[in-house]
Amino acid sequence: MNQAYRADVRPMVRVRGLSKIYERGGEQLKVLSGLDLDLAEGTFEALMGPSGSGKSTLLNIIAGLDRPSAGSVEVKGEDISHLSEGALAAWRSRTLGFIFQSYNLMPVLTALENVELPLLLTSLGGAERRKRAETALRIVGLEQRMGHYPRQLSGGQEQRVAIARAIVNDPAIIVADEPTGDLDRQSADDILTLLEKLASEMNKTILMVTHDPVAAERAKVRHRLDKGALIT
Amino acid sequence: MTFLGLSARNAMRNRFRTTLTVFGVAIAVLAFIMLRTVVWAYNIGVESAAPDRIVTRHKVTFVMWLPKRYIDTVRQEPGVKMATWASWFGGKDPKHEQEFFSTLAVDAETYFDVYNDCAVKPAELAAFKENRRGAIVGDAIAKKMNWKVGDRIALKSQIFPGDWEFAISGIYTATRKSVDRSTFLFHWNYLNEGMPSSTKDKIGWIVTKVSDPARTADMSLAIDRKFDDRDTQTLSQSEGAFNAGFLGMFTAVLKAIDIVSIIIMLIMMLILGNTIAMGARERTQEYGALRAIGFLPRHLAVFVLGESFTIGVLGGIVGLALSYPIVQLGMGRFLEENMGSFFPYFRISGGNALLAVALAVGMSLVAAGIPAWSVTRLRVVDALRRVA
Numbered sequence: 001m002n003q004a005y006r007a008d009v010r011p012m013v014r015v016r017g018l019s020k021i022y023e024r025g026g027e028q029l030k031v032l033s034g035l036d037l038d039l040a041e042g043t044f045e046a047l048m049g050p051s052g053s054g055k056s057t058l059l060n061i062i063a064g065l066d067r068p069s070a071g072s073v074e075v076k077g078e079d080i081s082h083l084s085e086g087a088l089a090a091w092r093s094r095t096l097g098f099i100f101q102s103y104n105l106m107p108v109l110t111a112l113e114n115v116e117l118p119l120l121l122t123s124l125g126g127a128e129r130r131k132r133a134e135t136a137l138r139i140v141g142l143e144q145r146m147g148h149y150p151r152q153l154s155g156g157q158e159q160r161v162a163i164a165r166a167i168v169n170d171p172a173i174i175v176a177d178e179p180t181g182d183l184d185r186q187s188a189d190d191i192l193t194l195l196e197k198l199a200s201e202m203n204k205t206i207l208m209v210t211h212d213p214v215a216a217e218r219a220k221v222r223h224r225l226d227k228g229a230l231i232t
Numbered sequence: 233m234t235f236l237g238l239s240a241r242n243a244m245r246n247r248f249r250t251t252l253t254v255f256g257v258a259i260a261v262l263a264f265i266m267l268r269t270v271v272w273a274y275n276i277g278v279e280s281a282a283p284d285r286i287v288t289r290h291k292v293t294f295v296m297w298l299p300k301r302y303i304d305t306v307r308q309e310p311g312v313k314m315a316t317w318a319s320w321f322g323g324k325d326p327k328h329e330q331e332f333f334s335t336l337a338v339d340a341e342t343y344f345d346v347y348n349d350c351a352v353k354p355a356e357l358a359a360f361k362e363n364r365r366g367a368i369v370g371d372a373i374a375k376k377m378n379w380k381v382g383d384r385i386a387l388k389s390q391i392f393p394g395d396w397e398f399a400i401s402g403i404y405t406a407t408r409k410s411v412d413r414s415t416f417l418f419h420w421n422y423l424n425e426g427m428p429s430s431t432k433d434k435i436g437w438i439v440t441k442v443s444d445p446a447r448t449a450d451m452s453l454a455i456d457r458k459f460d461d462r463d464t465q466t467l468s469q470s471e472g473a474f475n476a477g478f479l480g481m482f483t484a485v486l487k488a489i490d491i492v493s494i495i496i497m498l499i500m501m502l503i504l505g506n507t508i509a510m511g512a513r514e515r516t517q518e519y520g521a522l523r524a525i526g527f528l529p530r531h532l533a534v535f536v537l538g539e540s541f542t543i544g545v546l547g548g549i550v551g552l553a554l555s556y557p558i559v560q561l562g563m564g565r566f567l568e569e570n571m572g573s574f575f576p577y578f579r580i581s582g583g584n585a586l587l588a589v590a591l592a593v594g595m596s597l598v599a600a601g602i603p604a605w606s607v608t609r610l611r612v613v614d615a616l617r618r619v620a
Contacts, residue, residue: 060612065523065613086528089523092525093527098521100616104521106238107245109233109241120234
């Protein structure tokens with residue numbers, strides 16, 4: 001399956017007529033133009049394209065980090081384009097999990113504490129937070145490294161901690177921006193296997209931005225962006 | 233894990249930089265306490281003066297003499313409980329020319345009744361009264377000069393020529409903060425006997441203890457009125473006002489010290505602000521990640537303020553811990569022993585200690601204000617892109 005959207009199934013993410021224009025020094029720079037895209041529930045999808053094609057901008061808008069100039073983004077039937085900053089932050093904390101290229105773990109926290117971090121925003125008590133963080137670390141296979149600090153982990157392990165952090169609040173969608181960009185082939189392979197597993201076994205919708213065709217091959221659906229438009 | 237706990241751990245991320253900053257704050261707190269203690273200790277003579285004592289001196293200046301017979305007139309004034317007198321001797325130990333201490337010729341019979349905040353053992357006081365060459369010295373100067381009861385001391389005076397020999401009869405301790413513990417007290421009669429006829433029966437000032445401390449102002453006027461039509465007029469003041477007049481010549485210096493103490497804290501605030509701003513800038517991408525996973529701008533502000541708060545508290549505590557041995561035990565002891573007239577009680581007051589820590593903590597929060605505000609203004613996508 002390699003198409004932009006399907007009319008018959010209600011998708012997890014539904015993007016319609018999405019445009020993004022930046023103003024730089026009085027000039028208008030069109031990054032995305034009238035883009036339509038659906039992401040189905042429980043699929044692992046990849047977004048590819050050359051630098052400057054708009055893939056990170058699209059990812060940021062779907063993740064509620066940036067706002068579109070025109071068009072709409074619906075996630076689980078909710079239009080997020082008009083939510084306030086505060087409402088968007090709350091929405092992100094309960095709906096979305098993030099995986100970054102450079103992991104962005106806090107060096108002063110152990111693996112367990114890093115995973116527990118998003119749960120600080122919930123009303124859960126300390127013991128429950130810890131239990132959930134332990135479960136997330138078990139899912140990514142790091143139950144033996146819970147007390148380790150990021151500096152004591154390999155790059156692949158750090159990214160697995162970041163994945164555990166992304167799933168700890170049981171989000172519907174996981175967005176990953178070049179999650180294997182800083183990893184060697186073997187570690188990248190392990191991470192991609194984990195992402196596949198999260199989609200197939202835990203029904204997570206995963207959107208991964210990548211430059212790496214090998215990584216993209218592992219996704220169930222691949223989208224290609226060029227000059228702000230989806231070409232496949 | 234809590235927000236504040238996380239802030240505290242963030243503060244320890246760059247241990248070297250944090251340690252230097254904590255010590256910077258601590259040194260500022262130490263300097264602040266030191267300077268404020270100088271001002272406080274200087275003013276203690278005024279603040280802790282006995283409320284029921286009046287000092288009467290020559291109207292022109294306290295270095296000019298009063299006739300000794302004035303004491304009888306003062307004692308007759310209604311409301312006067314008792315009165316004594318003293319004269320400045322200006323003595324020095326020829327073996328220790330550099331050491332300064334007050335030397336006063338006093339009325340042995342009445343001085344310690346009026347100055348009942350100088351505590352002397354009854355036996356030592358009795359021995360002092362019996363011995364015309366007896367002397368009673370403060371415990372601070374006794375310790376410093378290694379004087380003991382029974383020691384024979386020879387002093388020279390810049391005012392009264394000759395060799396003056398004394399025997400230490402006793403040592404007094406202070407029960408009031410304003411009492412100089414470095415004074416050398418001896419019999420005025422011994423001094424008077426050696427005076428030429430022109431300066432015989434002259435005294436430096438009269439100290440009166442009144443029955444009603446609330447009436448010291450009225451009593452001062454009443455005493456002065458008694459001598460209005462005499463050749464030598466007087467100026468009577470409460471002990472606090474007298475001490476203030478004596479110390480008043482240094483008011484401008486004290487004001488300057490006060491201002492410098494605040495400037496030091498402001499400099500500390502700028503240094504701390506710079507450290508916090510550097511830390512916040514280095515963590516821009518991390519703040520972007522936190523925002524992405526749902527943290528709000530105010531959460532980031534709490535992290536930044538909490539980090540600065542941690543450094544401020546640590547700096548305040550370390551500064552306070554350093555202040556006691558350095559200011560109180562080191563500098564304080566030295567000043568009480570060597571400059572007891574100006575600093576009879578050089579200790580860190582609870583108010584100054586509290587103010588120093590409160591300023592360190594308060595200013596640390598102010599210092600983090602701009603960095604905290606800046607992180608709340610970050611756009612998440614820009615923050616995630618930025619590499620410090």
